[in-house]
Amino acid sequence: MMGRGRIMEGVRGLSSFLGSLELSFATISCSRTSTTMILNTRHDRLTRRIEKRIAEFTFHSYSLYILHYEVGQKFDAHYDYAKDECTIKERGQTIVTFLMYLSDVEEGGETVFPAANKCASSARWWKKLPIYGKDGLSIKPKMGDALLFWSMKPDGTLDHTTLHGVKSEDIKMRRDSLPHLSVEKIYDFNSNVCKPELSFSIPFISPIGGMRLRSSTKGKDSWVECISWEPRAFIYHNFLSEKECSQLINLAKPRMKRSLVSDQKSWKGLVSSHRTSTGRFLVKGQNQLVRRIEKRIAEFTFIPVENGEGLSILHYEVGQKFDPHYDYSRPESFNFKTLGQRIATLVMYLSDVKEGGATVFPAAKKCPVSKQCASSSRRWWKKLPEYGGEGLSVKPKMGDALLFWSLKPDSTLDPTSLHVIEGDKWVGVKLMHVKDLTQG
Numbered sequence: 001m002m003g004r005g006r007i008m009e010g011v012r013g014l015s016s017f018l019g020s021l022e023l024s025f026a027t028i029s030c031s032r033t034s035t036t037m038i039l040n041t042r043h044d045r046l047t048r049r050i051e052k053r054i055a056e057f058t059f060h061s062y063s064l065y066i067l068h069y070e071v072g073q074k075f076d077a078h079y080d081y082a083k084d085e086c087t088i089k090e091r092g093q094t095i096v097t098f099l100m101y102l103s104d105v106e107e108g109g110e111t112v113f114p115a116a117n118k119c120a121s122s123a124r125w126w127k128k129l130p131i132y133g134k135d136g137l138s139i140k141p142k143m144g145d146a147l148l149f150w151s152m153k154p155d156g157t158l159d160h161t162t163l164h165g166v167k168s169e170d171i172k173m174r175r176d177s178l179p180h181l182s183v184e185k186i187y188d189f190n191s192n193v194c195k196p197e198l199s200f201s202i203p204f205i206s207p208i209g210g211m212r213l214r215s216s217t218k219g220k221d222s223w224v225e226c227i228s229w230e231p232r233a234f235i236y237h238n239f240l241s242e243k244e245c246s247q248l249i250n251l252a253k254p255r256m257k258r259s260l261v262s263d264q265k266s267w268k269g270l271v272s273s274h275r276t277s278t279g280r281f282l283v284k285g286q287n288q289l290v291r292r293i294e295k296r297i298a299e300f301t302f303i304p305v306e307n308g309e310g311l312s313i314l315h316y317e318v319g320q321k322f323d324p325h326y327d328y329s330r331p332e333s334f335n336f337k338t339l340g341q342r343i344a345t346l347v348m349y350l351s352d353v354k355e356g357g358a359t360v361f362p363a364a365k366k367c368p369v370s371k372q373c374a375s376s377s378r379r380w381w382k383k384l385p386e387y388g389g390e391g392l393s394v395k396p397k398m399g400d401a402l403l404f405w406s407l408k409p410d411s412t413l414d415p416t417s418l419h420v421i422e423g424d425k426w427v428g429v430k431l432m433h434v435k436d437l438t439q440g
Helices: 045-058 085-091 242-255 288-301 334-339 371-381
Strands: 035-039 064-069 074-078 093-101 105-107 111-117 135-139 146-150 164-167 180-189 223-228 233-237 278-281 312-316 321-325 342-349 359-361 392-394 401-405 419-422 425-433
Touching (some): 223 392, 233 392, 242 278, 242 312, 288 425
Antiparallel strands (some): 064 180, 111 135, 111 164, 233 401, 321 419
């Protein structure tokens, strides 16, 4: 049964969406005039199916809110993250909101972000939005679409540009549509788990199976596949075109040098038998090709370009290798103190191989590792080039990219991200950090 939407009493700007069943001091307010119904997890088959789908996209789960805005109803500008200590202590911090539009409208009913900054990375589609400008963002509802926005930045700080509201004074309904309905799903992190020295890694949006993305290569759809939960690992199929792969190799070939390992105390490069490949670092944004690929990486991983190291082009000949290692840094290391923690790695395969050359995760847990994974991953698990009870092996395919996270969603180091690289192949590697590397 739908009831009047409520807010948390005494919290300026509103810390989170709360219903009457959630906390005793949620109160009726003129700043929120919609009606609401909370669907508890496992409410029915439909709810379970949608819950599962959202979990596969975001890794987290929470009750669904069904919201109804009639003409003249609204939700004033507010933040979804918590500000008061009571809520943070009891519920943890809110990091992301997933808003699903259940109806169409001809006019009005937008979700508005008045403090949003001009979009710098998505110029291809920016001007297609119904309302846009140098500052501020307005998103018009479209039945079946979903809006995902993060309340926190990659470094764990609160993002004040997520201030948003819903106004429906000018809603004009389609004759064949429902009243303006939306579903919201909010995800929390336990604040006691988020350690300041590590921050946390943003959970990656992970479609299972064949979720299509916008095409990044001419004539081929790019799609992402989840291949593991421990570590969190995904393959972007057709991430690069064959031409882009060749261009990256040709750009690096003239100045390839022996790859080095880093001394944990001084972070100086050392020659080691543990790493025998050759490689070259490309300067960030050094030409149009590099800028285009760096921009694509940021758009697909949700990690800003500024948080990434320069691209590293590596060549492994037959017999060359990189022994088992982690990409994350120890808190006492020089790299951690100067650049902050590494949270994710993207390995782009620039060549095909007939045999061998796999990227191996010897400590990866067998999938399925949970009921969620059991029900969503069996369809594709046996299609991997190599698999077993423990460990995971990913075979290179030109144009594909492998993304894996070195940190768990709660910011703790993920030991299952231990990996080995060997065999005859060319790869491009992008290492991404918690902090903005341009800030020094």
